[in-house]
Amino acid sequence: MASRPSPVVEEILKTVKQRVKWSGYDKQAVEKAVSKFVAAIDVVRLHYLENCVGCAACAPACPYYYVDEHYSPVNKAEYSRGVYRKKLTFAGRILGPLVGAWIPKNEKDLDRVVELVYRCTNCGHCYYACPFGIDSGSLVQGLLKIIATYSGRAPTIIDVFAELEYREAYLEIEGLMMPWNMVLKKAEEAIGKSLPLDKKGAEVLLLPWLTDAMFYPGGVIGAIKAFEAAGLDYTLPSRPWAVRPPIGVVVGRMELAKATLERIVRRAEELGVKRVVLLDGGFPYPWMRWEMPKLLGRRPNFQVVHFVEIALELVKQGRLPIEPDDTPVTWHDPCQLGRRGGVTEEPYELLRRVARNFRPLKHRGVHSICCGGGGGIGCMNPEMIAEMAKLMGLEPDALYDGEKEKKFIEETTKAWSIAVKRKIDEIRESGAKIVVTACPVCIHSISGGAKLYNLPVDVKHIAEYIGERVKLKR
Amino acid sequence: MGLSEALYNFAVYQFFWIALALFAFGVVYRIGRMFALWKRPVKAPRRARGGGYLVKTFIETFLDPIIFSLKKKPHDFTFGLLLLHLFGVLPIIFLMGEHVIVWSYYFPPYWLVAKWGLWIPESMISGTLTVTTPVPPVGEMSYKFVSNIWGPLNIILNGDVLAILALIGVGGKIGMKLLEAAKREKNVRLGDIIDYTLLLGILLAGYLAARFRGDVIIYRELLALHVLFAELLLAWLPFSKYWHFVFGYWYGKIHEWWDTRYQRGA
Numbered sequence: 001m002a003s004r005p006s007p008v009v010e011e012i013l014k015t016v017k018q019r020v021k022w023s024g025y026d027k028q029a030v031e032k033a034v035s036k037f038v039a040a041i042d043v044v045r046l047h048y049l050e051n052c053v054g055c056a057a058c059a060p061a062c063p064y065y066y067v068d069e070h071y072s073p074v075n076k077a078e079y080s081r082g083v084y085r086k087k088l089t090f091a092g093r094i095l096g097p098l099v100g101a102w103i104p105k106n107e108k109d110l111d112r113v114v115e116l117v118y119r120c121t122n123c124g125h126c127y128y129a130c131p132f133g134i135d136s137g138s139l140v141q142g143l144l145k146i147i148a149t150y151s152g153r154a155p156t157i158i159d160v161f162a163e164l165e166y167r168e169a170y171l172e173i174e175g176l177m178m179p180w181n182m183v184l185k186k187a188e189e190a191i192g193k194s195l196p197l198d199k200k201g202a203e204v205l206l207l208p209w210l211t212d213a214m215f216y217p218g219g220v221i222g223a224i225k226a227f228e229a230a231g232l233d234y235t236l237p238s239r240p241w242a243v244r245p246p247i248g249v250v251v252g253r254m255e256l257a258k259a260t261l262e263r264i265v266r267r268a269e270e271l272g273v274k275r276v277v278l279l280d281g282g283f284p285y286p287w288m289r290w291e292m293p294k295l296l297g298r299r300p301n302f303q304v305v306h307f308v309e310i311a312l313e314l315v316k317q318g319r320l321p322i323e324p325d326d327t328p329v330t331w332h333d334p335c336q337l338g339r340r341g342g343v344t345e346e347p348y349e350l351l352r353r354v355a356r357n358f359r360p361l362k363h364r365g366v367h368s369i370c371c372g373g374g375g376g377i378g379c380m381n382p383e384m385i386a387e388m389a390k391l392m393g394l395e396p397d398a399l400y401d402g403e404k405e406k407k408f409i410e411e412t413t414k415a416w417s418i419a420v421k422r423k424i425d426e427i428r429e430s431g432a433k434i435v436v437t438a439c440p441v442c443i444h445s446i447s448g449g450a451k452l453y454n455l456p457v458d459v460k461h462i463a464e465y466i467g468e469r470v471k472l473k474r
Numbered sequence: 475m476g477l478s479e480a481l482y483n484f485a486v487y488q489f490f491w492i493a494l495a496l497f498a499f500g501v502v503y504r505i506g507r508m509f510a511l512w513k514r515p516v517k518a519p520r521r522a523r524g525g526g527y528l529v530k531t532f533i534e535t536f537l538d539p540i541i542f543s544l545k546k547k548p549h550d551f552t553f554g555l556l557l558l559h560l561f562g563v564l565p566i567i568f569l570m571g572e573h574v575i576v577w578s579y580y581f582p583p584y585w586l587v588a589k590w591g592l593w594i595p596e597s598m599i600s601g602t603l604t605v606t607t608p609v610p611p612v613g614e615m616s617y618k619f620v621s622n623i624w625g626p627l628n629i630i631l632n633g634d635v636l637a638i639l640a641l642i643g644v645g646g647k648i649g650m651k652l653l654e655a656a657k658r659e660k661n662v663r664l665g666d667i668i669d670y671t672l673l674l675g676i677l678l679a680g681y682l683a684a685r686f687r688g689d690v691i692i693y694r695e696l697l698a699l700h701v702l703f704a705e706l707l708l709a710w711l712p713f714s715k716y717w718h719f720v721f722g723y724w725y726g727k728i729h730e731w732w733d734t735r736y737q738r739g740a
């Protein structure tokens with residue numbers, strides 16, 4: 001039985017329950033969603049919308065195509081094209097469905113939209129596989145998701161976290177802050193001194209999110225150990241600046257995402273750091289590094305890098321003393337760090353230097369197979385929802401908008417369990433005993449998949465792997 | 475003037491300009507829409523990658539989808555890319571003797587293709603552009619001989635064989651589309667019917683005209699149909715998937731490389 005939720009949780013839940021509606025069809029809400037959809041079309045998305053020839057060459061790239069062929073990238077993106085045709089083309093307005101023009105007209109249509117949206121991880125593999133450079137993920141995640149969310153079909157759990165992050169309300173929830181406080185304490189024990197918290201003018205800001213502390217405390221500690229061993233002038237925040245920013249984008253709420261990013265940038269600039277180092281190689285990386293200047297309309301005064309980039313630099317400079325490892329180890333490219341973020345070379349160079357038995361996977365870099373957990377799918381499973389509810393002092397049912405959403409979450413979990421299999425098979429083939437990666441969702445998804453398909457591997461964050469082998473001078 | 479001659483004159487001398495005007499309008503419309511939506515974004519500084527890496531990834535950007543398709547969808551690769559594009563439509567349009575002469579008529583520097591011997595004959599057993607080929611004689615003789623550098627490759631590189639390969643390619647693509655339609659896949663569109671019908675029409679009329687050895691009136695009608703279909707496709711091109719050939723493919727791939735490889739460094 002969960003303890004009583006704090007007033008702030010109750011307040012957020014109330015806000016979310018007002019906008020999340022898994023049944024019915026609200027015409028006004030759909031119209032508003034369609035206007036937002038239209039406003040989100042830029043020149044690049046226009047190319048994605050207009051230049052698809054329908055060859056379906058992208059289909060085998062998609063992890064969810066192996067769940068159902070109707071989840072191929074083009075099949076999903078066609079729903080975005082339908083709305084585009086209906087609103088912005090002459091043929092679509094005049095000929096309607098004859099030329100594939102469409103907007104959701106009833107409850108069933110909205111259910112279909114949300115189903116397709118959460119059968120896409122935004123992995124970007126279809127972008128590279130398409131002979132015409134069409135990023136179907138962008139049409140599903142960047143456009144169709146707007147229709148789903150603003151028509152009411154948003155996963156309650158993600159919307160709650162988007163709101164928690166936006167208001168920084170997680171700081172007031174003891175259950176959520178526990179892992180953070182614990183990790184700082186353990187890190188201090190590991191380095192034998194107090195942490196350089198909130199230090200102005202440091203060279204580097206190690207910026208862990210709340211989820212880093214929750215999903216891989218060892219990764220946070222490992223990074224701190226590595227920075228200490230290298231003698232870096234670094235700092236880290238005493239409190240998490242975000243849950244996993246900008247989590248608003250996972251439900252297509254750009255206004256929340258923008259406000260969160262603005263706040264983070266302002267704080268980092270106030271500290272006067274030159275570089276911000278992220279541990280999370282999931283969507284926060286491309287958003288902090290590539291999308292943030294576009295969204296805020298300005299470049300920040302610091303550079304954003306991932307831990308793997310700075311660790312490689314330090315190893316190359318001979319500043320990071322590491323005990324080489326003989327365990328068979330492989331690297332899984334998080335789609336957001338690799339394909340979307342461009343960090344495709346560094347992890348391999350780093351692991352070749354520190355792991356004597358490094359076994360790269362058959363598909364790697366931009367060709368890597370997605371673990372199937374991104375785009376919000378990773379936290380859309382009953383176990384995770386129950387766990388998060390407990391931390392917030394809620395009953396699990398409070399994080400569902402009724403039976404319909406619950407059923408949808410269960411179906412999503414089933415779909416994920418099929419989508420993850422290709423990744424697990426490939427890891428098995430490599431013979432690795434340790435999988436290192438850099439994203440909480442990948443860690444969760446691969447660990448879960450390995451358990452499901454009986455693969456005995458240890459899945460950990462690269463910073464944890466490095467931290468375990470770093471020689472720390474006391 | 476008989477119907478056959480009227481049709482021929484309309485196709486060759488009149489409709490061409492209408493089709494060209496529609497094509498130009500379409501180009502302006504589509505590019506104009508892109509400009510209308512263009513905004514200069516504030517970009518993050520690009521990831522530093524060496525020149526060699528950028529060249530390698532530029533080639534990969536074009537090559538990777540081809541390799542991916544060969545591995546994952548061999549039937550699509552065979553019918554779509556090999557038969558329809560590489561060994562079908564593309565060499566016929568740009569290298570077949572009769573077409574080289576047409577292109578050179580509108581764009582004289584194109585004659586270099588013939589000069590360098592890159593053009594290909596209509597038939598594997600004769601390099602002659604026959605008297606029934608209604609193109610103005612380029613030399614002093616009443617016919618022109620396609621003399622090229624392809625040697626024994628002419629067995630494959632000739633209009634007859636390539637047209638058959640292209641027809642198989644289009645047929646295969648139509649078959650695949652029908653299968654997809656039966657499975658209610660969303661990537662089957664009304665435009666596909668128009669696109670493939672036009673292409674099939676051009677190929678069949680052209681092939682029949684080229685193989686025709688009878689009454690010159692029927693020949694001229696077939697040729698007029700071939701030209702008319704081609705002009706319809708020209709007019710339709712900016713509004714259809716064929717736009718990929720003129721713009722979509724090049725823009726898409728170059729943008730993808732610039733976005734993923736040049737900016738982000740993947």
Ligand code: SF4
Binds near residue numbers: 051057074129132134
């Ligand atoms: S997105 Fe690209 S690969 Fe997929 S169907 Fe469209 S053109 Fe083909």
Ligand code: SF4
Binds near residue numbers: 122123127140370
């Ligand atoms: S981004 Fe990934 S998951 Fe989404 S449609 Fe493309 S291949 Fe599928």
